Amino acid sequence: MNRIIQRVVKAIALTLAMLGLAVLGTAVTALPAAATTVPDVFVGATKVGGDTLQMNQTLYGGQYIQSNSGQFALLMQGDGNLVEYGPESNGWGGPRAVWSSGTWGQSGNRVVMQGDGNLVIYKPNNSAAWSSRTYNSGAVFLRLQDDGRIVLQRSDGLVAWQTGTWAHLASAYPFGSYQLRSGQQLNANQYLANDRYRLFLQADTNLILYGPGFHILWQSGNHAFNPGRICGGASNVRMVVNSQGSLELRAVYNPQATDSSGRVVCLSAIDQVWFSTPAAGAGSFAPLQTDGNFVLYTSGGSPVWATGTNGRV
Structure with missing residues (x-):
């Protein structure tokens, strides 16, 4: 029974992590209002390169790429979920989960931008947990754009796949x-x-x-x-x-x-x-x-x- 309860608690915690939720606290500052601490999904994470995942490049658990604007990040979480985080719809809060692969609960997953144009999340046993289904599409890299979309782009500039997660932010x-x-x-x-x-x-x-x-x-x-x-x-x-x-x-x-x-x-x-x-x-x-x-x-x-x-x- 204790093991069942532990599994339920773990599942709830992982779901909250995917959604970008956590308990809020405060930090000491010299300004009138204290800072608000936020979800710790990026604590210990490592930024890899710029805003792209190139052909045959892999993101392992705890690694992420970031849009040039700094407003969005695509994180391969340690729980096996590939999650894009961005601001709240009001343009400044966050982070919130903008998109995810829905593969949480499979620790050790990695995501690969394959040479055949397919974006694939692999389990530790090398079986596929998720893919963009863009095999032989001509996609040569993944880009996390400043408008919030994750895009698989071909060499001719056409888009082979995208998340459709446009952001509506105040101009910055x-x-x-x-x-x-x-x-x-x-x-x-x-x-x-x-x-x-x-x-x-x-x-x-x-x-x-x-x-x-x-x-x-x-x-x-x-x-x-x-x-x-x-x-x-x-x-x-x-x-x-x-x-x-x-x-x-x-x-x-x-x-x-x-x-x-x-x-x-x-x-x-x-x-x-x-x-x-x-x-x-x-x-x-x-x-x-x-x-x-x-x-x-x-x-x-x-x-x-x-x-x-x-x-x-």
Whole structure:
């Protein structure tokens, strides 16, 4: 009986992992709202190459490829399931399972982009657990596209197979660097990027640090001040390294208040949301590091503030 119960519990846990669900917690940050921890499906996983799986290339358990945008990841899970993770439909939450092969519960599986054009998941005994059924289709590689689709593409550019998992996300565009320096400005819907991580400034003033597969590692939570606290929305949203050497989130908005008669009134516009302390002084800079930490440094290279996300995925 105990063995049966253990198997049921394991099956439930594996299903939750496939769906990208886990218990939520918090992480300490210097911003007003604590970061939210997210499912640990990428903990210990290894990124392989870029956004493609080339002919005769294999993904083993715990390996993944990632879209160029960093918003999607295709992970060969240790439980035998091939799962694509991406953002929630609102464009910033996640990760959630966008697509899966449905082969969970078969530990030791691997997926191969075969030379015959077929994408196949093999069990440890080399029998096929799943395939795209594209044998002799002319497909030469798999690509995880920025629109969320997994595509098997032929050499002539035609698509032999796809998942049909288009994403409907708010527009986002790269800042063009992994760091913000004194005098530079990160605008709304823009992001800093390195090989694995993205630091994205939403139009609602929330600053979010993403790991693989749109995995939220940390967020400022500033979007919470909008509903019922300001008149209308925020405009001219941006983040700068100001003249004192602090990271500063700025937006023009009118705070909302209640007067002595109980009426809601709109106060004069202000142009600040949050700034980091202590200041780092002139010449400071803030890189999004390859270890996942976003750090503000003095001109001499001494850290004064950080998100505390180093080593997290």
